[in-house]
């Protein structure tokens with residue numbers, strides 16, 4: 001049973017002054033090492049105080065007793081599909097799904113048409129996103145057209161709001177171009193956020209190369225395809241001193257490479273996706289193309305390595321790589337179906353069920369990987385509840401048990417291997433700038 005979430009007095013939930021008093025929840029704010037039962041006050045869209053028995057005449061009050069009150073969750077790896085692929089998803093549907101999943105801010109990846117490789121494309125993107133219910137940021141391309149031939153104007157993209165640089169969906173195969181990108185990114189004060197894959201090694205693969213791909217008789221994508229590119233880029237960081245935030249690491253060897261780079265004091269950080277700490281490659285035998293993504297689900301020992309990497313803080317951020325595709329596209333045979341699964345509406349449930357409940361991470365560590373860590377590494381506002389910070393809050397019922405029903409998703413697409421999973425932990429209210437953009441029915 002989900003706890004009813006009531007507005008106990010005052011104003012409407014969409015208060016024009018964007019004020020809200022969230023009363024009596026367990027506030028976990030990792031950046032400030034705060035973990036206690038308290039009230040949180042948001043006024044004019046910004047955090048103004050945390051304390052006991054706060055009052056705010058006229059502001060709506062949200063009773064959060066028994067609930068977790070966290071800084072707004074940030075999904076730092078999302079494919080919005082707009083512009084260019086609106087039959088899969090658009091900014092409105094994706095951010096509606098994000099709000100329902102407890103996500104207050106999304107970082108868009110660049111494999112759109114056109115891609116964000118020029119000032120004009122970025123300006124148009126931010127105009128499109130202006131009416132979204134959550135905050136929306138985008139990375140900018142590393143190369144023009146994501147074609148891997150010449151560098152995009154990274155300094156200009158940064159000045160137009162690119163929070164990082166990536167050709168995600170594709171790697172930057174040329175070491176010369178990656179070197180140039182790292183130098184420009186360092187000058188712009190923004191990280192490179194690469195998809196690491198050597199296509200010569202992975203070409204034609206549709207899942208992890210291992211016992212399961214051999215049994216199914218399909219072409220695999222060896223772990224080396226990811227690890228060799230990560231090793232190259234860590235070496236380029238050693239030469240340039242630029243920040244590298246590696247997208248979606250998925251192999252034990254990748255975790256080891258990042259661990260060594262951190263030990264050496266290099267500015268290297270990394271992300272794990274929710275499915276990579278839950279599922280192994282056997283899921284492809286069960287779910288077929290619904291479990292096809294890139295990087296692929298790996299061996300059980302790799303899943304263990306993700307948990308170990310989270311536990312020892314080698315892995316900095318958790319994201320979903322929300323990658324919508326239509327049912328027709330995913331109905332193609334395994335070798336032909338597109339890579340990717342949706343994630344915005346299952347990210348919190350998977351995190352609490354597979355990391356918090358089994359105590360892989362304590363609560364502050366789990367919250368930090370969705371909030372302060374992505375905010376800090378990508379230079380985003382929020383992720384923290386200090387006075388003056390954005391009034392972005394995710395309220396979570398950690399006891400709520402629920403079953404994943406893709407028919408209830410707000411996303412336009414339902415491609416997930418998690419249909420029918422029983423999860424524990426769900427967002428019951430999502431607050432962006434003091435405005436309640438989602439809440440479960442009381």
Ligand SMILES: [Zn+2]
Pocket residue numbers: 168169170195247248294295
């Ligand atoms: Zn990728």
